[in-house]
Amino acid sequence: MEILIKNIDVIYSANQEMINNGYIIIKDKLITEVGSGYHEDQEHNKYDQVIDGRGKIALPGLVNCHTHAGMTLLRGYADDLPLNKWLNDKIWPYEAGLNSDDIYWGTMLAIIEMIRTGTTLFADMYFSMDLVAKAVQESGIRAVLSTGLIEANDGRKGLIESLEFSRKWMGGADGRITTMLGPHAPYTCSEGYLREIIDLSNEHNLPVNIHLAETKGEYAEIEKEYGLSPVKYLNNIGLFSRPVVAAHCVYLDDEDIDIMASNQVGVVYNPASNMKLGSGIAPICKMIDKDIKVGIGSDGVSSNNNLDLIEEARLGSYLQKVDKLNPTVMDVHSLLKMLTLSGSRVLQLGDNLGIIAQGNLADIILVNISNNSFYYPHHNNLSNLFYAGSGRDVDTVIINGKIVMNKKNILTIDVEKIYYEVERIIKEK
Numbered sequence: 001m002e003i004l005i006k007n008i009d010v011i012y013s014a015n016q017e018m019i020n021n022g023y024i025i026i027k028d029k030l031i032t033e034v035g036s037g038y039h040e041d042q043e044h045n046k047y048d049q050v051i052d053g054r055g056k057i058a059l060p061g062l063v064n065c066h067t068h069a070g071m072t073l074l075r076g077y078a079d080d081l082p083l084n085k086w087l088n089d090k091i092w093p094y095e096a097g098l099n100s101d102d103i104y105w106g107t108m109l110a111i112i113e114m115i116r117t118g119t120t121l122f123a124d125m126y127f128s129m130d131l132v133a134k135a136v137q138e139s140g141i142r143a144v145l146s147t148g149l150i151e152a153n154d155g156r157k158g159l160i161e162s163l164e165f166s167r168k169w170m171g172g173a174d175g176r177i178t179t180m181l182g183p184h185a186p187y188t189c190s191e192g193y194l195r196e197i198i199d200l201s202n203e204h205n206l207p208v209n210i211h212l213a214e215t216k217g218e219y220a221e222i223e224k225e226y227g228l229s230p231v232k233y234l235n236n237i238g239l240f241s242r243p244v245v246a247a248h249c250v251y252l253d254d255e256d257i258d259i260m261a262s263n264q265v266g267v268v269y270n271p272a273s274n275m276k277l278g279s280g281i282a283p284i285c286k287m288i289d290k291d292i293k294v295g296i297g298s299d300g301v302s303s304n305n306n307l308d309l310i311e312e313a314r315l316g317s318y319l320q321k322v323d324k325l326n327p328t329v330m331d332v333h334s335l336l337k338m339l340t341l342s343g344s345r346v347l348q349l350g351d352n353l354g355i356i357a358q359g360n361l362a363d364i365i366l367v368n369i370s371n372n373s374f375y376y377p378h379h380n381n382l383s384n385l386f387y388a389g390s391g392r393d394v395d396t397v398i399i400n401g402k403i404v405m406n407k408k409n410i411l412t413i414d415v416e417k418i419y420y421e422v423e424r425i426i427k428e429k
């Protein structure tokens, strides 16, 4: 399968290097050529597909480093509550009534929304992950999947099943799926349970995905129980000897940040969820200054309430600017990097994604900047995208070298069927 995208403006690197009116050639899963100007093969019939990029910009696909896709089923179900009350009184009781079929359809709904808004890779922690993997396989999206483990619910059996899942799906869906272990949080998994997970992570070479230092309440609980901050406690038990994806990281002192910087911890900034649940403001600028890898996540849609990463990045940028009383922090270049290359690095997928460059995996999105008021005038289309536009301006999505959305039509999913099934599930609850 060979695809040519011609007449396209390419924002191809994390430094926003730009090609005007260039071309991209994709062969099978890979980008084989990126260039400027006219390509001599442009008019030849050798391509299976030719996309005219006029009026569009090409960017690397966006990376959502932390979500719970199936939680689309809980959109609007529980709003305006703090994390503890939200989880204990509303979310966990509702989730207890969800079966794997429900999670499949909820995940499909999330995938529709992600593809529509330019996400090509997402990291998911939830239940019934075999069905989540099936949704990923069918839809053509890329994902890093982990079974969320809450010790009181899942116990030993959960550990074993989660390991089986991780081993079964590592490299699955034509290489689009990788896996991690997913202890939910330090307050839902005991020290002994976490130590078992660290051992499994070592033995089976699996990274760990965890919620960390999200609220003041969590900080106080862990400090009371272990006499340490959540980060120092996890460091003491050896978690950071493993590659870790840590979501939230709101409550960190300078020592915590130094510990994270000197280990392989990737941090996920979830600004909408942190604001909506009233959790706090993560010290993202300090972490970036210390060279910690930071990506962006939406968290589940019940605390967001959508999966649009462009909106997420805008919120995250404005939150840091007002927190620091400094408008220069988190500019559009750093937002692009966090949503692409840094996201890929946080998820342990390295530099083969996140840059439109020869030899990289072909995850590319095209955004409409023509006949779209948010992009006029064209002083700076990256600024227009992040500060004026939204993920809804995405027109075309290519993942692993396959066109998954063309002119806003998702080619891999029967969208109407998903809406129907989601409505049915909610009516039956």
Ligand SMILES: CSC[C@H]1O[C@@H](n2cnc3c(O)ncnc32)[C@H](O)[C@@H]1O
Binding pocket: 068, 083, 087, 091, 092, 095, 125, 126, 127, 147, 148, 149, 150, 184, 185, 211, 214, 273, 299, 300, 303
């Ligand atoms: C065990 S699967 C994942 C589990 O996490 C819950 N969840 C969703 N958002 C958050 C959050 O911000 N902090 C902690 N836990 C969260 C989700 O509902 C699932 O039960």
Ligand SMILES: [Zn+2]
Binding pocket: 066, 067, 068, 211, 247, 299, 300
């Ligand atoms: Zn979460």
